[in-house]
Amino acid sequence: MSRGWSSVLATWSVALVCVAPIAAQDAGSYSRSSTGTRELTLGSGTVIKMLLDASNLGSGEIEVAEITFPAGALNPSAGHRHGATEIFYVIEGVLGHVVNGTEHRIEPGMVAVVKPTDEIMHRVLEGPVKAVVIWVPGGEGNRIQPAENWRPLGG
Numbered sequence: 001m002s003r004g005w006s007s008v009l010a011t012w013s014v015a016l017v018c019v020a021p022i023a024a025q026d027a028g029s030y031s032r033s034s035t036g037t038r039e040l041t042l043g044s045g046t047v048i049k050m051l052l053d054a055s056n057l058g059s060g061e062i063e064v065a066e067i068t069f070p071a072g073a074l075n076p077s078a079g080h081r082h083g084a085t086e087i088f089y090v091i092e093g094v095l096g097h098v099v100n101g102t103e104h105r106i107e108p109g110m111v112a113v114v115k116p117t118d119e120i121m122h123r124v125l126e127g128p129v130k131a132v133v134i135w136v137p138g139g140e141g142n143r144i145q146p147a148e149n150w151r152p153l154g155g
Contacts, residue, residue: 031056036051040149048065061137064133065135067131067133068130068131073123084137085113086135098123
């Protein structure tokens with residue numbers, strides 16, 4: 001199996017392991033499909049489109065978003081921590097994934113992981129960068145910006 005497919009399978013295996021117990025809890029209380037629940041544009045031009053959260057999952061164990069960092073995005077003072085494990089799967093562009101001061105080059109088809117105790121900074125090395133980000137447990141969207149700062153989407 002090629003390295004690219006291994007990364008894809010690893011990412012979705014993690015997502016399925018996390019989501020399967022949630023879906024089994026109450027199969028009637030979640031949306032079967034979605035084009036997204038809400039969107040946030042940050043001052044840097046970064047756009048976060050929330051695809052899956054408590055509003056359409058029916059529970060808060062996981063959030064899934066599409067994130068787009070514009071070309072040249074860099075804020076060296078933007079190191080931050082999350083209250084959840086953060087998993088990135090890069091679709092296009094090249095992400096500088098700086099974890100605890102060490103930069104990792106994440107290219108399309110690669111997965112990057114950050115634990116809640118890590119300090120993370122994102123840099124666009126070749127961009128724009130589009131990625132799928134998974135937060136376990138959920139709640140990171142509202143931690144990034146309060147719910148009232150997000151623009152609701154049709155669903």
